[in-house]
Amino acid sequence: MKKILLSIIMVAFTFTLVACIGGERGQGGGGKLVEWYELSPDTEFDTETPVTIHFWHRMGAANEEMVTKWVAEFKEMYPNITVVLTKAGADYNQLAEKVSLSIPAGNTPDIAESYPDHISRYAIAKAPLALNNFISHPTLGYSEEELEDFLPSLWAEGTSYDNEGTILSLPFTKSSEGFFYNKTYFDQHSLNGKTYTELVEAGLTWETLFEIAQDIKSREPEAIPFGYDSEDNMFITGSKQWGAPYTGYNAETGRGEVLFNNAQSKEMIKYFKDKVDKNLMLTRTLNAEAFTSDIFKNGEKLYMYVGSTGGTRYAYDASSFNKGVRVGVAPLPHFEGKERAQIQQGPNINLFKQDNEQRMIAAWLFAKYMISAEKTAEYAIPSGYAPIRYSAYETETWTKYVAGIKENPTTLAEAQNKLVKEAIDMFRNNGDIFFTSAVFNLSSKTRTEVGPLLVKIFSYKATSAEDLNTYIDREYQNTYNFITN
Structure with a gap:
């Protein structure tokens, strides 16, 4: 019954996750990506024999401390299980590299933080553990009610690897991007008869955002009003919103495809480059690798930025709060008349055979x-x-947190707590616009390369429109060739 339920849930998802591995996916590419582990329905866990498991992660100190507390709590439940936490990388790419190297060496961790692109690499060696028979196990697995308790789009990401419903990951710490803005400043200034805040709350378009940016620039020539932290995400989300192919799955050939080298994508890049050239926006790399949220909260004439909701607290610091700055958060801007979309992100966890x-x-x-x-x-x-x-959202932990939110915060901590809740509410209320890109053997490499491509084009000082077009065509082709060869 549980396996049937999983199939029903897959059909009901509000968006499609396209994926393949090694250039192929599912039925068109040979069935299950990884064979489902045959866990017998009669199997029980031995609570007497000692067993040690390893969890590799890349968390910061605060989150690692929290999970360390969980390990101690779990030990009280299962005294014979020892969980060893290892920070195996400073970021997700370092972690993925270490896990990849552990596979041929035969010393994979038992659990790892992971993105779908990373798991697609591990699956080439058939290393991930397919969880279907664990999930449907009568005593060790989940009930129907428990499966329905997961936010559908987050659960769906773990099934995005083939056409057979193979589940290779579980949602862990999920986020998207948010549009963060200086609400104090936005309340004080108007455009076309509405405050900036009212324009944001009405559903901000990129066109209106840059009208606001130009209006700010007219008062403050030294300002660069808008920032975007992740160039990778900007390229991928911008492509989706503009209607420009990025990557995809070819149902006829059963193969994943790198598609970004197209005229629509180049027009999208030129739209944003024009704003960079006018000093209306910058990105993290253009800001010497400093997060644009740092400029925002330091009061250096940047009044809005796009950043991860997982880093919401970094929109504030004591200095900005004490100066009276209050921060708002909203969904990402979209192009007028085009699709609303923003990337779903945040790591999952996967297990290994x-x-x-x-x-x-x-x-x-x-x-x-x-x-x-x-x-x-x-x-x-x-x-x-x-x-x-x-x-x-019904737990005592969450309800107590929400009850403590101050609508008019008087301390930095209160302001951060309020903004975190607003960012999470934004995430919960906009699940229908979240998307993930295709997962296959070149998807991780594509993501890694399109960010630097965007930065190259943004940084280029063109002498004419023809010169810019020639440069963009060449750099797109070079990047495409590097990814696919």
């Missing part, structure tokens, strides 16, 4: 513990990552 079945069950039990309603609510509050289960 091991020779010892009890070890895999122990890892599964700890994974379930980490994504329980109480724990996902607990993780969200200090970070801005959204709880991944409906019931998380």
Whole structure:
């Protein structure tokens, strides 16, 4: 019954996740990406024999401290399970590289933080553990009600690897991007008879955003009003919103395709380059690798930016708060008359095949513990990552947090708490516009390269429109060739 339910849920999802691996996917490319582990319905977990499992992550100190507390709590539940936490990289790419190297060496962790692109690399070696029979297990798995408790789009990401419904990851700490703005400043200034804040609340378009930016520039010539932290996300989300192909899945050939080298994408890039050239916007790399949120809160004439909701607290610091700055958050701007869309992000967790079945069950039990309603609510509050289960919003942890929100904060902590809740509410209320891009053997490399491509074009000092077009054509082709060859 549970397997049937999973199929029903897949059909009901509000967006399609396209994916393939090694250039191929699912039915058109040979069935299951990874064979489902045959966990017998009669299998039980041995609570007596000691077992050690390893969880590799890239968390910062505060989040690692929280998970360390979870490990101690889990140990009280299962005294024979020892969980070893290892910070295996300073960022997701470093972590993925270390995991990739562990596969041929035969010393993979039991659990790792992961993005779908990373898991697609691991799956070339058939290393990830397919979780379908763990999920549907009568005693170790999830009930129908528990499956329905997960936010559908977040659960769907774990099934995006083939056409057979193979589940290779579980949602963990999920986020999107948010449009953060200096609400104090936006309340004080108007355009076309409406305050900037009213324009944001009405549903901001890119066209209106840059009208606001130009209006700010007319008063403050030294300002660069808008920033975007992630060039990768800007390219991918901009492509989706503009209607420009980025990557995709060819149903006829059963292969993933790199598609960004097209006229629509180049027009989208030129739209934003024009704003960079007019000093209306910058990106993190153009800001010497400093987050644009740092300029925003330091009062250096940047009044709005796009950044991860997982970093919501960084929109404030004591100095900006004490100067009276209050921050608002909204969905990303969209192009007038075009699709609203913004990227779904944040790591999942995946498990790896091991020779010892009890070890895999122990890892599964700890994974379930980490994504329980109480724990996902607990993780969200200090970070801005959204709880991944409906019931998380009904836990005492979450309801107590919400009850303590001050509409007119008088301390930095109160202001941060208010903004985190608003960012999570924005995430919850806009699930229909979130998307993920295709997952296949070149998808990770494509994402890694389109960000630098965007920066090159933004930085180029063209002598004419023809010169710019020639440069863009050449750099697009060079990047495409580097990815696909």
